[in-house]
Amino acid sequence: MKKVLLTLTVGLVLMSVFFAGCQKKEEPVAEVPAAESQETQAEPFKAAFVYIGVPGDLGYTYEHERGRKYVEAQLGDKVETTFIENVPEGPDAARIIRQYAQKGYDMIFATSFGYMDFMYEVAQEFPDVYFEHCSGYKTAENMSTYFGRMYQARYLAGLVAGKSSKSGKIGYVGAFPIPEVIRGINAFTIGARKVNPNATVKVVWTNTWYDPVKEREAAVALLDDGCDLITQHQDTTEPQKAAQERGMVSIGYDSDMGKFVGDSVLVSPMWNWGPYYAETIEQAMAGVWKTHSFWGGLKDGVVELSEFSPKVTDDVTSLVDEETAKIEAGEWDVFWGPVKAQDGSMMVPAGEKMSDPDMLNMSVFVDGVLGKTGN
Template identity: 65%
Template sequence: MKKGLTVIGILLVALAISGCTKKAEPVAIPEAAPYKVAFIYIGVPGDLGWTHEHDIGRQAIDTAFGDKVKTVFIENVPEGPDATRIIRQYAQDGYDMIFATSFGYMDPMAEVAAEFPKVKFVHCSGYKTSENMSTYFGRIYQARYLSGIVAGKMTKSNIIGYPGAFPIPEVVRGINAFTLGARSVNPKVQVRVVWTNTWYDPVKEREAAVALLDAGADIITQHQDTVEPQKAAQERGKFSIGYDSDMRKFVGDSVLTSPVWNWGVYYVDTVRKGMEGTWKSDQYWEGLNADVVHLADFSPLVMQDVRDLVLAQKDKIVSGSWDVFTGPIKDNTGKLRVNDGVKMSDGDLLSFDWLVEGVVGKVQ
């Protein structure tokens, strides 16, 4: 009897314990954190030029990946110590990839990249790389050359004004390509350069354009970040060639065309590689063939025979059968710099420190 009571007791205790036990609940699986991408801007997206196009590229990332990514940007960051501080802050905040979109961010980014080996750093238009820092740019000089053909055919005074930001290889290369294009169809063309020593300053950009118009230019082009030089030309009843974005959309048909950026092609591919774990440091420098640069639509004021010339030359560049900096090329002192049939190397292009024949100005 005692044994039977003991068994019943054990069963009652077991039932009591099982009754007190909570039923298992589904385990919530946390969603993967978004891939965090930061952009450092020299200007503002509203400049309608350089920064505007980078921000369009950033938005392409959001469109491509949705909530799998988180992109942020900070604008108007000066080149120098402020850039170092901001890049470092993004790295400390756990951002996976950081893009710096101006040449002067190169040294600040290199410094921070050495401190955060797991973060991917990507610098626009520079040349310093490391295991976790790469560079990118586009062969915008190809589109510059094509726009020069338009200007060379459309000018009446044979004087073209060119406000330029800084006398560094990137800008010098663009001036030279534009001038070679213009003089390929009109050897009488002079391209007059005024240095503003700023990437983004609407007032200085306008002042430079006005000075060039006063000196007889009937077409204005630029290596500047805003539409102010384009507006100055329009107000004088003159033509212009834009840069960075299709500036005809913002100014009107006096803008004959524009060499433009298509950064989304590069940004989406680079972020995808980062997310997939296949990203590697490299030096990206593609051109018309990759559609990272192109020439904007022509103004209705550009004649059909001019359009045909441009498109024929574009086909030659895209095919790889010819490129812009193929000799003979003289500098603006008359010295032969590139022999007939010789194509300048990328190393030479990336260190350009002289101006071609037809440019009125100096590399200071």
């Protein structure tokens, strides 16, 4: 009997241990918070940039690349960016833009005028992708345009050039005779002639955006023709270097070219794309992006002037500051009349101001420019 009782007691003890163990295993396990779960983390927003040149040009593409890096610095892990350089303005552009869309990129930035038609074509095929085109005019439900009123900074640089050129003969290396470039040449000339009514701006076309050899050759031709100050609408520092080698001064473009060439670069109208890129991507991430045609100016910080060279006198910098304040306050803008065309006709009558559409389609030179637009 004792043996039976002992056996029953041991059995009961073992059963209680067994069920206690089972009960312990059934206790709820703490869940990993959603924010900490790798599987539930949101995928980063993917943005691709298509460049006409190389970031090493120290000019146009260099500034777009700085803008891309600004995005990464500001948005961190929320965004993933990439870029491709040296993309021709032709059918290849459509292929590359399409590939980015097919690979799941959420937004694509095309940074040169000649990409417009190709981006527009691809935008029709991918309605859920955001497309942003620099300097063009075609838009769609999912495609916007963006640019800056560089003509304002060009005008300010023209003031510096007009005050600094001893001969009044200024050389301008131009890329293509399109409205963007013609507008910049005209604004620069208006600035130069405001402080020196006899100043002239001679234009040589290279018909390329990025070609260091052609840019240098054009600058040398202008120097040989008696110009003592060189500027350009091109993508590299070669015109500035050519001027420096001749003991002449220059005005930079796109970026602060004085950092790369030296004090012979008096000042540079430059781009500041970073804030626009970051804000546009954030709008898309938040689902509030809408198609638009952005054209910001000095007031918006998209265009600006670099620091002045020590060669620029205080009276000139003070004048630039005064004119900047007028433009930013909306009291005046560059293409407010009277403005005469190259042939002497009235381009903008006194008391009137040129409309944005007219500026965006500008095709003739102002008085003081030497050269042809091809239009």
